[in-house]
Amino acid sequence: MDELEYDSTRLRQWRSGQARGFSRRTFLALTGAASAALAGVPSPARAAAEARPGAAAVPHPGARPGAAAGAGPIVKALPPELFKVFGTNAETRWPALKDVGYHVPVDRFFVRNHTSTPLIDSATWALEVFGAGLRGGPRTFSLADLRRLPPVTRSVTVECAGNGRGYFTSQQGQTVSGTAWGLGAVGVGRWRGVRLSTVLRHAGIGRHAVDVQASGLDATFVTGGVDLGPVRRPLPVGKALDDVILAYEMNGAPLPPDHGYPVRLIVPSWIGIASIKWVGRIEVSDVPLFSPWNTQFYRLFGPEFPAEGLPFDRQSIKSAFELDPGAAFPAGKPVRLTGRSWSAAGRIRRVEVSTDGGTTWRRARFTGPSLDAAWQRWELDWRPAAGDHVLLARATDVRGNTQPDVARFNTLGYLFDAAVRVPVTATGPA
Incomplete structure (x- = not known):
């Protein structure tokens, strides 16, 4: 099994x-x-x-x-x-x-x-x-x-x-x-x-x-x-x-x-x-x-x-924002960040999001059910200041597995599970 x-x-x-x-x-x-x-x-x-x-x-x-x-x-x-x-x-x-x-x-x-x-x-x-x-x-x-x-x-x-x-x-x-x-x-x-x-x-x-x-x-x-x-x-x-x-x-x-x-x-x-x-x-x-x-x-x-x-073990735990790296937002205006997290080990227990490259973290809100624990949708409201920002999302599942800062290196590149750094920009007046 x-x-x-x-x-x-x-x-x-x-x-x-x-x-x-x-x-x-x-x-x-x-x-x-x-x-x-x-x-x-x-x-x-x-x-x-x-x-x-x-x-x-x-x-x-x-x-x-x-x-x-x-x-x-x-x-x-x-x-x-x-x-x-x-x-x-x-x-x-x-x-x-x-x-x-x-x-x-x-x-x-x-x-x-x-x-x-x-x-x-x-x-x-x-x-x-x-x-x-x-x-x-x-x-x-x-x-x-x-x-x-x-x-x-x-x-x-x-x-x-x-x-x-x-x-x-x-x-x-x-x-x-x-x-x-x-x-x-x-x-x-x-x-x-x-x-x-x-x-x-x-x-x-x-x-x-x-x-x-x-x-x-x-x-x-x-x-x-x-x-x-x-x-x-x-x-x-x-x-x-x-x-x-x-x-x-x-x-x-x-x-x-x-x-x-x-x-x-x-x-x-x-x-x-x-x-x-x-x-x-x-x-x-x-x-x-x-x-x-x-x-x-x-x-x-x-x-x-x-x-x-x-x-191999089974797949690892991951999170993704529903946006492309390099996305641009209007500075000073409310933005709703959305994404999904999933783990082969079971249901997602919590998701944390950083909008400052990992210095601080806030807990995301879950949206909708997790059908058969396949993955969990989530969202977080943010008001970005003008300039460049780095977004990260990290999930924790019901078995206590949390996304690390660095994935375990292997030469064929399997099971990447680290929180992914997503650069974005806020433009316009702060």
Whole structure:
């Protein structure tokens, strides 16, 4: 159930040769590329983050019927007032979330692709559930089959593990590898679907099941000359049977192509890579499963970490203002600052805001409910004097986690959790 404990255990098993699904030979083939990345050459993890702009979206070998090529890396419109684009990825601009409500609308929800968005025909799509962890043979479910099962709807945060990566460099002066996200690689959606546990029980999951691994129908990921196959990452059976959703709707409508149509995983509290999009196959295994996405990618590397990297914990605590850095306000007039805070560890307990670079702090007012503890909206009234100012917001969750002044450095720039410094200006008479 705990991501860090599970990931640590799987890494030890993989290093001792208990590998199934990702060989040590493949790992060694990638090691040189990863080492080069620390010297400034793009690594597999960076390549996975930035992918290939314009890469063709073709179904992976053996994909279920229904996988088809997309027209480009991202299908939906990406107007500059809503998004900052990084090749196959698109970050939400925070001013675009002001006054839009609790859930992020589809037209401004961030996009994280390893390659390109596939266009899939739901009429021919099918989900294959297979593996030695089932009591019988494989089972196949159509979209209509899933819709006939008892539905569940939850507000869940989906956040890229590298969200905030750019601030390691711009705020802390540290060089990191990967897409230079601001804080916009996060979104809260209202996801409707069927519990993964319901589907697994209909498929005949056995008591001997150990791991569950979903695979996407997007193009296979190739790095360092090695085809790593479809994006996939295992879950322990305990997590799979707990709160994971096979979602087919987002914000009350069918999933859009860029967000996993026709069906995706939603894995609450775990880093975004766990919420596999465009799911076509789910393996239920009676032995530990491994993939590049839990052995080679999504690990903490750097001077204070072991050479093989430290396994990830769940995402960290963050806060964001609903404005762009450099925003201008009229001096001497009331301004209402708004923002959102979130934590994978639970509900936000308080948010403090500084308008003077961290010298003094005031408590922000919460606005609206925190649906399913996905995040909390807040506001603070301010009357700025003429001149330059630095805004900061820091949150504390119900478990006592508070945003630090400095995030823990790692060379791939994961889990940035420090309070972000946001420069603004007040113009006109004081």
